[in-house]
Amino acid sequence: MQRKGDACPPGPGDCRVERGRGRREAQGFITLVCRGDRSTMSTAGKVIKCKAAVLWETNKPFSIEEVEVAPPRAHEVRIKMVATGICRSDDHVVSGHIVSPFPVILGHEAAGIVESIGEGVTSVKPGDKVIPLFIAQCGKCRRCKHQESNICMKNDLPSKYQGKLQDGTTRFTCRGKSIHHFMGTSTFSQYTVVDEISVAKIDAASPLEKVCLIGCGFSTGYGSAVKVAKVTQGSTCAVFGLGGVGLSVIIGCKAAGAARIIAVDINKDKFAKAREVGATECVNPQDYDKPIEEVLQEMSNGGVDFSFEVIGRLDTMASALLCCDKSFGVSVIVGVPPDSQILPVDPMLLLTGRTLKGAIFGGFKSKDSVPKLVTDFMAKKFPLDPLITNVLPLEKINEGFDLLRSGKSIRTILSF
Incomplete structure (x- = not known):
């Protein structure tokens, strides 16, 4: 049995989300019901301890660590990851070809389930299937309003990686140190926190272990x-x-x-x-x-x-x-x-x-286009299965990167 406040056991589709009742509902509490052992717990508003792959410095292996993931603040969303792909851009950070502050939790091609939301969030709710967006879309800046542009002015892109959320802080802690975010997503973690402008709700019937590829590659x-x-x-x-x-x-x-x-x-x-x-x-x-x-x-x-x-x-x-x-x-x-x-x-x-x-990101406006692309996949307008050659647990992330570097995989999916 899990203790109250523990993180869910890893694995796709192993929990569902129920709203609290009475006074707890009024306070915005969320209950995750784990199918594995039928126990329940409330994690909304609490720090979640879970596993994540932390990169402490360049040209070093990822280290599987226990991290603390703080609750989402206003206009933020905390997501339980189900699947994430290993992308060459992540490896560019490992090699130092893309400069990022350290330590950092990488990963930006993923899909998961909303665990809890911060004040003011309206586009998603707990229990929704979602794809984190490494290209944000605020919908308000001059670039978002331009018909041909998809680079929101609030993006944390390669020319200016800050490793922070929009309010200039992080939600990850490990060994007493703050851990940087990556492109506003950081999906190499069982749980992550993203800004609302960096997440899209998708078809509830979609297979997350496949449509995660729509998040980037x-x-x-x-x-x-x-x-x-x-x-x-x-x-x-x-x-x-x-x-x-x-x-x-x-x-x-x-x-x-x-x-x-x-x-x-x-x-x-x-x-x-x-x-x-x-x-x-x-x-x-x-x-x-x-x-x-x-x-x-x-x-x-x-x-x-x-x-x-x-x-x-x-x-x-x-x-x-x-x-x-x-x-x-x-x-x-x-x-x-x-x-x-x-x-x-x-x-x-x-x-x-x-x-x-x-x-x-193929020129797509992320928040607008990702749900439509998932719908097109569900309608069999294009395949994703041929792109997936390996599926590994998060703990074998270094093996996944070895497959990428050797050219022996097309896409390796890490499952939680």
Whole structure:
């Protein structure tokens, strides 16, 4: 039996949320009913002790620690995580390519259930299935109101990571020290606290262990094709990098009606999966004695219509731009580049008519678009299962990152 105030045992779908009755309801208490042992407890308004993967410094393994997660303050939401994906952007923090304050709880691609809410929260309630949003959407700033923008002015993005919630504080404590948040989400924890502008309610019937990918990887790739590049019917596309995001770009290109989708990667083991999700041809640059952009130009009679760089390397960004048709080609930067590096571009490459652009999270306005994407998945408009190659418990997070770095996984899902 659990003691009152203990955290729920990990595992998807192991608890439901009931509202209190009488005086307790008036005070806003929430009761979590655990299916495992039928015991009940009230955690609203209390500190929850639970497990989290803490990164104490760069180039070190994650440490599974007991952390204290404070209750949500006004306009905040505390979420019980069910599943979270391991993304390359998390690994960029581990390596130091993305600079973040330490110690920190990473993770930003996830799905869970609302445990409790702070004063003033209206968009979600306890028991709702939700996806945390690493791209916030306040709906009020000039960028949120702009039709083509999705970068809310309240985001904690790479150029200015603060590791705090909107009020400038954190909700995590470990070994007596405050632990930083990551992109307002911090999903490598059994419980996390996010601002209301950083969470979206989703279909109650959706499988959280799959739709968690809509929190980052899938949406980033899919949106880069259908929303950012606006891939056209019958077009030719080239996709550099066949990880989870690259495969999602292919899914988007196929959904948009591209006639040819050329997948580019130096790991031939990824070609079968690329073809499964829609690639028509697969190319390994190491098989040629000429630059890959020349190979692609020859394959496409002068240049592809759309290209996507989904790796985060400056040399492949240059190749992706060069392989586009010089008059009308569109090249989209999707991969996160190393910190403080500059891509030199000859202006003549753009003067002839090429377009070079980029976007975060596929250009989607998060709070508006995530619920719709989940609905589309439930309607079988696109697949997510081919992207999931491994499922591990949180305690094996370091093994999951090893799989990512070795190229042996597309997406590893951590379950709670």
